[in-house]
Amino acid sequence: MSLAHGRPYLAIPGPSVMPDAVLQAMHQPAPNIYEGDIVTLVEGIVRDVKRVARTEGHVAIYIANGHGAWEAALSNLYKPGDRVLVPATGRFAHGWAEMAEGLGLVPQIVEFGTQSPIDAARIEEILTADTAHEIKGVLFSHVDTATSIRNDPRPLRAALDAAGHPALLMADCIASMACDEFHMDDWGVDVALTGSQKGLMVPPGLSFVFFNDRAKAVRAQMPRVSRYWDWVPRSEPEFVYQYFGGTSPTHHLFGLRAALDMLHDEGMEHVWARHATLARVVWAACERWSEGGALKLNLADRSLRSHAVTALGVGIGNGQKMRAWTAENAGLTLGLGLGMATEEDPHGTGFFRIGHMGHLNAHMVLGAVGVIEAGLQALQIPHGKGALEKAAEVVAQPEAVAF
Amino acid sequence: MSLAHGRPYLAIPGPSVMPDAVLQAMHQPAPNIYEGDIVTLVEGIVRDVKRVARTEGHVAIYIANGHGAWEAALSNLYKPGDRVLVPATGRFAHGWAEMAEGLGLVPQIVEFGTQSPIDAARIEEILTADTAHEIKGVLFSHVDTATSIRNDPRPLRAALDAAGHPALLMADCIASMACDEFHMDDWGVDVALTGSQKGLMVPPGLSFVFFNDRAKAVRAQMPRVSRYWDWVPRSEPEFVYQYFGGTSPTHHLFGLRAALDMLHDEGMEHVWARHATLARVVWAACERWSEGGALKLNLADRSLRSHAVTALGVGIGNGQKMRAWTAENAGLTLGLGLGMATEEDPHGTGFFRIGHMGHLNAHMVLGAVGVIEAGLQALQIPHGKGALEKAAEVVAQPEAVAF
Amino acid sequence: MSLAHGRPYLAIPGPSVMPDAVLQAMHQPAPNIYEGDIVTLVEGIVRDVKRVARTEGHVAIYIANGHGAWEAALSNLYKPGDRVLVPATGRFAHGWAEMAEGLGLVPQIVEFGTQSPIDAARIEEILTADTAHEIKGVLFSHVDTATSIRNDPRPLRAALDAAGHPALLMADCIASMACDEFHMDDWGVDVALTGSQKGLMVPPGLSFVFFNDRAKAVRAQMPRVSRYWDWVPRSEPEFVYQYFGGTSPTHHLFGLRAALDMLHDEGMEHVWARHATLARVVWAACERWSEGGALKLNLADRSLRSHAVTALGVGIGNGQKMRAWTAENAGLTLGLGLGMATEEDPHGTGFFRIGHMGHLNAHMVLGAVGVIEAGLQALQIPHGKGALEKAAEVVAQPEAVAF
C-alpha cells in the first residue's frame, strides 16, 4: 500500500505546477502562423509580459529554455574578448559565466559563496578600479535557484552609478520573475531575462530577454549578431514570423496567453504578496524544525531568501532519503540539492529544495510541509516540534506585505 | 491578496478529484457507437467494474446519477404496493425511501438517528415478525454520505438469514465503493449500486446497479418494467447499444476505462488500505482538535466511520464560516453539512464534511487538515493543539491494514 | 499502406463531431455541486437551451440519452392505460412507442412506411373520430434518424386544432434540434425533446424535455410520477441539486455551456441555414450518383429530407461494403442503415447513412462525398458522373435560405 496514489504534487523549483487553464489553452489545433489571430496574440503577449517585468522597454521572446536566454542576451551585446563581471551566489551564476566563455567572452567571477548575497560594495570597488571601462556587463542572479539567495538589484545599480561605470546591469530572473517583486525600469536593470516554466506557469520551452534603450544602443554597435539570437527583428518585426525568427511556438503562446491573463487578473502586487506570504509559511515550519535538530535553512536571514524556492540541509544522505520518501509515500516530489557539494558530501545528498513558485495556494504549501514533517518523523531525523501549527498560523494571520 | 490562487482542492464528498488520466482519456473525438472498438470497450468495463464490487453477478450501467441508480434498482424488482424496509442512518436512506414512494412502493423507515449505525438485531426482529414476507427488500446505505456512518452489511445478511426471510438485501454503495472495503458476493448482498463520481474517480453521469441471480430471478417475475430502467437488455445485450438502452455515454466510458485501469493496477486491497489510512490521518487531526474545544466528530467510535467522508460539528454558524474561509483564503472547498439540522441550527450551519475519497494521497489530505487548522485559528474556534503533527504521524507510520 | 491514417472523420448521425472548445471545456477539475459557480452555470444553460428550442416554456434536463428523454416525457404526462397516437415514419417512432408500452401506456401506431412523411389528414381523421378524447398525446419524430424523413409539425398542430382535440403534440427532435429549423412555441408543439450529442455538439449523456404550460397542467393532474423523471423539481428547483435530481453532470455542463455559446454566437438562423446548405451539398452529389446507377436516396422529394442526416440505398451488401471501405481506406466512418430491412435484405446491408449535423463545414462535407465517390469507384458500384463538381457548386453558390 502506498499513500502516494492521488494527484501528484511537484514542489521542485521549476517547472512549477501548470494551471488547468494553461494546459487547456494549449490543447487545441495549430493555427495559421502567417496571418490572422496569431498577430494579435503575439502583440498582446509582448505587451503583457512586459507588464510582468515592469518595463516599458523591449522584449525578445525565444523558443529556448533559460540557458538559451542567457546565450541570447550575451550574443546581442558582447563580442569575443569582451569582459563581463559575474558576482556569484550559487551555481547558476557560474552557469551563466560558462555560457559567456562559450561565446568567447571573458567572465570575471566574484565569488560570494552559497550563503551570502552579493556585496555591492565589493562590486563598486571593482568597477571603480576599472577606469578603462573594460567590463562591459555585470551579470547576476536575482534569485539563484540552487541556493535560494535573493540579490537586491538596487545596490548593484547604485554601485554602477557611484563608480560612474557604463557596464550594463543584467539580471537573471529565471527563478524569480512573477514570484519575487521586481521592477526592471524603476530599479535600473538594463537587461532582464526569464523562462516560461516558473512564475509564468507555462511548460518549459519559451524564454524572454527584456532590454532597455541603453542595451538597445549597445546592440546597435555590434558588428555581427547570430541571426537566431538577434533581438532586433524579434523586437521590431515587420512580419509576424520575425517575432520568433521563423515558425512561432503556437501552443506555448496559447498557454502563455492564459497564464498572463491569470497573473494580471490577480494583479502583480497580489501575486508577489501571495508568494511572500507562502514563503513565510514554508519558513515558519523550517525554522521551527531547525530549532530541534539536524535541519538547517540555507539562509538564516529572512531578507535574503527568495520567495520562490527554499534550500535546506538535513545532514549527509538525508536530503536524498527525504526526497525518495516523500515521492514514494506521499505523492510529493521535492527538488534535489544543486551546487551544494562539500568535501564531506561530494554529491550534495544532504540537501533538498522546496519550490514554492507560480500557481500556488495555501493548501498546496501546507500539504508540502505536512508531508515533510511526516518524512522527518519516518526517517527519524531530529527536528523541532510545532512546525505545522506555526505554518498554519501564517496562513491564518498573514502579515500585510506592501510593494 | 488571497492565498487561494493556485490549484484548487475540492474535498467535498463527491465529485472527488478526477485523475489527469481520466480527463485526458475523455478528451477525444466521439467514436462509432454501433460497431468497432466500442464493443470491446464496454465488455472490458463490465468485467472490470464487477471486480471493483467483488461480484461475479451482473451489472447494468445507467447514464444517470446515483439517484437514477436508486430508481433503476427499485424499478426492476418491485411493483406499486410492494413493501420495503429502510433502516436509516442519515439523509440518504430517506432519499432512497422517497424514491421508492415515487414508484408507488411502501417504504417502512426504521430510524437510527445520525450518530448510530443500523442495529441488525432490531432489523431481525422486524423481519421475523413479517411472517407473511410482505417486506420485499431491505434498503440500506453502506455509507451515508451525510452522517459518514458506515453500516456493516454482514450483520444485516445474518439478520435476514436468521429470520429466514427472503427479502433482497440492497446496499447503496454510492459513497463507499472503491473506498471502503466491500465484497458483494462474500457478504451476501443481493443488489449493490454506486455512481461514477466518488471512488470511481470519473465525472458524475454514470451509475451502476450490480445484482446477483436471486435478484435476477425476482426481476423475471415482474409483470412490467420501464424500458429505460430494465436491466435485462443492459446486462444481457444482443447489440452494443442495448448496454445503455440507446446511445452509449462514449466519453464517460473512455474516462471509466482509465479509472478502472488505475484501480486495478493499484489493487483493490491497496486502494482500501490507502483510504483506511488516509481516513485515520483525518481522524487523528480531528480527534486532537476536539480535545480542546468546539469541534466534534459526528461519530466517536472509529469502527463506525466511513473511510471516504468525515462529518464534523463545530458550533452553530461555524461550519458555514469555516467553509467560506478555506475556499476564499486557501483554495480548499469543504463539503457542507447535510441532513444535520437541529432545532437550534435549522440550516445545519454548525457542520461541515471532509471528503477523502478516490484519487487521494497524503499530500492532499495533509494539506486539507493544515488548512482547517489555519481556519480554526483564523476564526478563533477553540481547538486542541498538536493536531497536524498527529496527522503527519499516521502518514509517517501507517498501521498495517489487512483485508 | 492505408490512406486512413490521419484525423478520423465520423459522419454517423450522432454522436456528431465535438468541437475542440467543447472538449476543452470538459477538461477541468470537478466543481462544487452545492453552491458557487454551478448555480449561474445551470441557470444560464436553462435559459440558452430554451433559445435553441425557441420556447419560452420550461425545460427539464436529464442525465440520460435520448431514450431516457422519451421515457421522462411520457412519465410526466401519462399513466398506465392512457392511449397515445404514434404516426410512424421510421424505426425511432416505433422505439418511442415501445417505451410507452414499457410504462403501461397503450400506443396506437399509424404506419407511414420509411419513404413517406406523416399524412396529417389521416391523423386529423383519427383524432376527429376519437370523440371521447381517449388519445392523450400525439408522439412523432420531427426527423427520424433511420429514414431521414423530416415531418413538419405545423400540419399536425393544425390537425389537432381542426379536430378540436386536446391531446398533447409531442415532438422527438433528437436528430433535428439545432440542425433543422424548429420553433416550438410558434409551431404549437407542446412537448419537445432532444439529446446532447447531435446538433448540440456535446458528448452523449444529457437529454432535454421542453414543455409548455399546457403540458405542465397535465403533469399537475398526475397521481404519481417517478421521482427521477419528475420534471417539477427539475424545472422549478429550490436548490441547485434539484435541477438534476441529485448530483449534477458537471463536465457535460461545462461542455454544453461552450456549445451553446458557439450556437448563439453564430445565430440559430445561421446554424439552420448552414445545415440546409450543407445538406444540399450532400444531395447534389447523391442525386447525380443516383442518375447513373445503383445508388438511391431514400427520399426523392427534397422537401421531405432532414438537413441532419441522409439515408441511402446502394444495393444489397453494398452499404456494408461501402462503410467498411471508407473506414479502412479513407478515415471516414459512415452510419449503418437502421430499420431498413426488407425481405431480400433482412440485415439492411444495402443501406448506409451520412450524418451531417452539428459542428460541420464545407471541408468536412466535401471530403465525405469525395470519399464516397472513391468508394463507389473502388467497389465498382455503378453511379452517375460529375457528382463532386455538383456538390462543390452548392458550396460555391449557395442559395439563399430564409427562416
Add this chain to the structure above:
Amino acid sequence: MSLAHGRPYLAIPGPSVMPDAVLQAMHQPAPNIYEGDIVTLVEGIVRDVKRVARTEGHVAIYIANGHGAWEAALSNLYKPGDRVLVPATGRFAHGWAEMAEGLGLVPQIVEFGTQSPIDAARIEEILTADTAHEIKGVLFSHVDTATSIRNDPRPLRAALDAAGHPALLMADCIASMACDEFHMDDWGVDVALTGSQKGLMVPPGLSFVFFNDRAKAVRAQMPRVSRYWDWVPRSEPEFVYQYFGGTSPTHHLFGLRAALDMLHDEGMEHVWARHATLARVVWAACERWSEGGALKLNLADRSLRSHAVTALGVGIGNGQKMRAWTAENAGLTLGLGLGMATEEDPHGTGFFRIGHMGHLNAHMVLGAVGVIEAGLQALQIPHGKGALEKAAEVVAQPEAVAF
C-alpha cells in the same frame, strides 16, 4: 451564413494537423526534470527519432524552431570565414545562407530558380574546381517549402564523391522528414535537420540535428562552439538535463513520444507511401484544373515534386483571393505563396500552397481539393473539369509505391 463553422482544416505547409493523441499526451502535469521517468522518456525519443531519419548516427535535439536547427548545425561545424556552398531552389535555401552569414561564414549561393531542382553536375563542377577544399559544406533543402521542389540527395553525394571533395553534405529536411522518403545513412548525408511541426506532427518548438561520425570529427576540431548550440553534451550527456542544455521541454517530449509511436506503429515505409499517394491525389486534381485554364502547378515534372507540399499559381491576385475565400466560406486554410514574387506580382498574390503533410488521410485531402474546386467556381477562375473525380480515382485505385 457561413459554411466555415465546423472543425477547421489547416492545409498550410506546417504546422501540420496535430493528432489528438499528441495533444492529449501534452495535457498533463509537469514531471520532475532531474530524475525518474524523464530519463527513459528522452532515451526512447533519441532512439526512435533516429529511426525516422534512418540513421545510426547521432542526434541533438534543440528547443528551437527550424531556423534554430539551421544555426545549431552550422555553429557546430564552421567558424567565421569558412565557405559553404548553397545550391538554391527556393527561398529557404537563401534563408539558411543568411543564417550562415550571420555566423560569419561565407555562403556561395548557386541559384537554380524556383522551378528546377539542383543540377548535381553543376555542383560537381564547382567542387572539382575547389582543389584547395575551401568549401567546407554543401547545404541544400531536401524539400523547399516555398517552391515544393524535392531535391534528391543521392546525386549530390555522388557529385561530392566524384569530385573527391571532403565537404559535408547537409540536408534541410524540415519540410520533408517523415513525409518524403529519406535514408540519411544509405544516401550519404552527413548532417540532416528537421523540426517538430510537420511530418513529426508535434507543435512547433523542437528541432533536430542528426549527424554522422564524419560530422562529429569535424566538430571535434572546432576551437569553440557556443554552449547552447554545442551538440556534444546534447548527444553524449552525462546527466539528463544536458540533453537540452538546461530545462527539458517536458510537454513537447510527451507529445513527441506519442507521435513517434504513431509513426512507427504505421511503419515509415507506409508513412512515405501514404504521403506519396495523397500527393498524387492533390496532383490529379491540380493537373486537371490546369488543363482548362489559369491554374498552374509550380513543377510540371511529378518526379521533382515534394509529397508534403504543393505550390500553385492561379494568376495575379487570385492566390490571395482563393485563400481568403476558402477560409471564410469553407473552413479551409491554405498556405500563402512564399518567395514567388515576380516583377508583375511583387507580393506573390498569384500563388498559394497546399500543405499535405503529417497526420493526413484521404478524407482530409479530398475535402481540401473539393473546397478548392468550389473556390475556383465561386471566384470564376477558369479551370479544367473533372478534377475531383480524378482525385477520387487515385484514392480508389492507389498505385503501388515501393521503397
